[in-house]
Amino acid sequence: MPSLIGTKISHTYRFFKALKEVSIELQKGECYALFGPNGAGKTTLMKIFATLLQPTLGSVSIMGKDSVQDREAARQALFFIGHKSFLYEDLTAIENIEFTIGLRGWRPTLGEIKTALDRVGIGAYASQKSRYLSAGMQKRLSLAKAILARPSLLLLDEPYASLDEKGIDIMNESIRDFSNQGASVLISSHDRLKAAEVAHRAGTLHNKGLKEVPITELANALF
Amino acid sequence: MPFFDVIKWILWKDMLSEIRSRESISSLFFFALNVILIFSFSFSVGQDVMLALMPGLIWVAFGFTSILGLGKSFLSEVHNDCIAYLQIAPVPKGAIYLGKLAGNILLMMVVEIILYPLFMIFFNMDILAKIPSLLIISFLATVGLSALGTLFSILTVQLRAREVMFPLLLLPLSVPVFIGAVEATQGALSGDPYSSYRHWIELLFIFDMIITIVSFWMFEYILDY
Numbered sequence: 001m002p003s004l005i006g007t008k009i010s011h012t013y014r015f016f017k018a019l020k021e022v023s024i025e026l027q028k029g030e031c032y033a034l035f036g037p038n039g040a041g042k043t044t045l046m047k048i049f050a051t052l053l054q055p056t057l058g059s060v061s062i063m064g065k066d067s068v069q070d071r072e073a074a075r076q077a078l079f080f081i082g083h084k085s086f087l088y089e090d091l092t093a094i095e096n097i098e099f100t101i102g103l104r105g106w107r108p109t110l111g112e113i114k115t116a117l118d119r120v121g122i123g124a125y126a127s128q129k130s131r132y133l134s135a136g137m138q139k140r141l142s143l144a145k146a147i148l149a150r151p152s153l154l155l156l157d158e159p160y161a162s163l164d165e166k167g168i169d170i171m172n173e174s175i176r177d178f179s180n181q182g183a184s185v186l187i188s189s190h191d192r193l194k195a196a197e198v199a200h201r202a203g204t205l206h207n208k209g210l211k212e213v214p215i216t217e218l219a220n221a222l223f
Numbered sequence: 224m225p226f227f228d229v230i231k232w233i234l235w236k237d238m239l240s241e242i243r244s245r246e247s248i249s250s251l252f253f254f255a256l257n258v259i260l261i262f263s264f265s266f267s268v269g270q271d272v273m274l275a276l277m278p279g280l281i282w283v284a285f286g287f288t289s290i291l292g293l294g295k296s297f298l299s300e301v302h303n304d305c306i307a308y309l310q311i312a313p314v315p316k317g318a319i320y321l322g323k324l325a326g327n328i329l330l331m332m333v334v335e336i337i338l339y340p341l342f343m344i345f346f347n348m349d350i351l352a353k354i355p356s357l358l359i360i361s362f363l364a365t366v367g368l369s370a371l372g373t374l375f376s377i378l379t380v381q382l383r384a385r386e387v388m389f390p391l392l393l394l395p396l397s398v399p400v401f402i403g404a405v406e407a408t409q410g411a412l413s414g415d416p417y418s419s420y421r422h423w424i425e426l427l428f429i430f431d432m433i434i435t436i437v438s439f440w441m442f443e444y445i446l447d448y
Contacts, residue, residue, distance in 0.1 A: 051311050071447075075313040084304035090240040102232045103312040105224040129243070 001064050002027050003077075003153045003184035004049065009058035011044050018044045020208035021058070026153070031175060031185040033195035035213075036205035042188040043083070045205065046157045049186065050080035063152050076104070079151035083158060085138040089131035093117060093141050096130055100145045108148050116144040120170055135162035143174055154178050154185045160194050172198045192218050229314045233322025234329075240299060241330065251292045251334045256341065258284040263345035273346055278408035281342060282401055285361070286368075289331055293372025294389040296327055297380040306380070310446055320373060320442035324435070327369040328362075335361045356411040363427035364404035367434055371396055374438040377445055403427040 004026040011019040018041045026032050036042050047053040049060060051067050051074060060067040062074040087096050097113050108116075117123045120140040125133060133141065139162050146154055156175075160168050175185050175198045189195045196202070196218045203212045241247055262280050266273065300306040309319055339357065343350055350357070375392045379385040403426040410420025 052307055072313050072315075075311050078311075080311060082304065082307065084307070086305050086308040087303050088236060088240060088299065088305060089302060090243040091236065095236075095239065099232060099236050100308065103224065103229065103314055105228070105313075 002061075003030075003063055004186065005061040006045075006049065007059050007061075009045070009048060009055045009060065011041070011048060011053065012056045017208060019048075019055075019205075022205070022208075022210045023058075024203070024210060026184040026186060028152075028184060029179050029182045030201065031179050031187065031199045033192075033199035033202040033218075034186065034188045034205065034210075035190070035192060035195075035202065035218075040205035041208060042205055043157055046080070046082070046155055046186070046188050049153075050078065050082070050155050051075055052080075077152040078155060079146045079149045079153070080155045081139075081142045081146060081157065081159060083161075085130070085135075085142055087130040087133075087138055087141065090129060092127050092129055093122065093133070093144075094126050096141065097145055097148060101148050104149055112148065113144075116147045117141075119147060120144045120174070121166065136164055136167050139163055140167060140170065143171060146178075147174060150183075152183055154183055156185065156187045156189075158189060159187055160189060160191045168194055224314045226315055226318045229318035230322040230325060233319055234325050237299075237323065237326035238329070241326075247292055247295060247330055248333065251288050251330070252337060254291055255284050255288045255334060255338050258287060259338065259341055259345050270348075273348065274412060275409075277342070277346065277348065277412055278405045280346075281408060282364075282405050284338065285331075285335060285364070285404075286397075286401060288334060289365070289368045289372060290390050290393060292331060292334070293327055293369060293376055293393070294379070294385065296323060296373055296376035301380055306446075316443035316446050317439045319446070320439055324369055324373045324438075327373055328365055331365045331369060332362065335365065350412060353411050353414070356417075357408065360404060360407045360411060360424065360427070363424065363431060364400050366431045367400040367427060368393075368397055370431065370434040370438050371400075374441060374445070377442065399426065399430050403430065
């Protein structure tokens with residue numbers, strides 16, 4: 001069973017058509033990189049898969065669950081790292097993780113949280129309020145949350161933004177780990193080379209539709 | 224995810240953030256203190272007249288304080304787009320509403336408990352014996368105001384004109400709360416038997432029930448669509 005099936009997804013914001021009949025299918029353990037120029041509809045598509053938006057037309061199935069009819073089950077299967085960090089500024093890194101994972105019905109031990117924070121290289125900031133973390137550290141903290149959430153489908157919107165070289169390496173290592181453990185990963189990015197290191201397939205959003213691009217041609221493809 | 228666990232997590236997060244920042248409690252307290260100070264300097268009347276004015280003064284102070292406090296209820300969720308995470312969290316959205324509501328009631332009750340002794344001091348009123356019944360009335364009125372305020376806070380939090388829209392929505396619908404609270408407070412302060420103002424308490428209770436149930440039901444649609 002594919003982790004994600006998007007069928008003929010169209011989305012219109014009032015009078016502006018953002019997506020037109022986009023179809024995509026992700027198998028378990030597969031990593032798909034989504035590219036496209038600004039305004040191509042990448043974030044709209046990611047928000048539809050994250051169940052933040054409903055498609056105007058078309059359907060989305062996540063782990064066999066319809067994202068509109070069986071929304072809560074679909075949401076249990078996915079984890080979304082978006083442009084914003086979803087962090088509460090007055091809570092520490094540990095507390096932010098406890099809250100996020102707590103709402104998913106699981107309470108990780110302090111040891112598990114610290115291991116995840118060490119894994120993303122911010123173990124030393126575990127007790128720091130998130131307001132004092134840099135944008136890159138906040139991105140790493142979001143990644144630590146994803147590691148502990150153990151989703152079947154991980155959605156990453158601009159995962160390399162704000163990250164330094166080490167951070168990008170950690171992000172890519174984690175994406176590989178997710179794939180190896182059977183989770184599907186959908187990346188929306190402008191950084192073709194970094195995304196090509198981990199993606200099994202790639203596609204570009206062009207003229208509101210999705211076009212597959214061979215990974216080997218990614219560096220030279222024009223979008 | 225168990226329903227009550229969600230309420231507990233939301234309440235835990237809100238209270239911890241408030242204890243750390245003291246953002247709401249301090250602004251609410253000093254705002255209410257200002258209102259009390261202005262009233263205390265404005266009226267130089269005898270005890271009997273003051274007793275008649277007191278319920279109105281108390282609920283003007285609490286009412287304005289609730290507008291200030293409840294309007295900011297979802298503001299912390301807008302920073303870093305946390306509201307989006309609440310939307311996609313695999314939990315019943317009504318539980319998020321109840322968690323937020325519990326936090327708002329707790330915050331408002333703390334402010335009101337601090338303010339009652341200040342009313343006694345500034346207006347030279349001996350109402351110590353009536354504090355238990357006043358607290359019951361305050362609790363019922365606070366539940367009604369908070370139930371409405373929590374709902375309208377999520378409705379208006381992403382609007383540019385939220386400071387205007389929030390009181391415009393809250394005040395007309397909270398008229399039954401203010402009427403019930405003022406009348407019941409009048410009865411309690413005057414030392415009337417409970418049976419003479421029981422119907423106002425019942426009005427508050429029924430209003431609380433209806434508004435909480437309707438808001439609980441509407442919250443999912445507001446947050447998710």
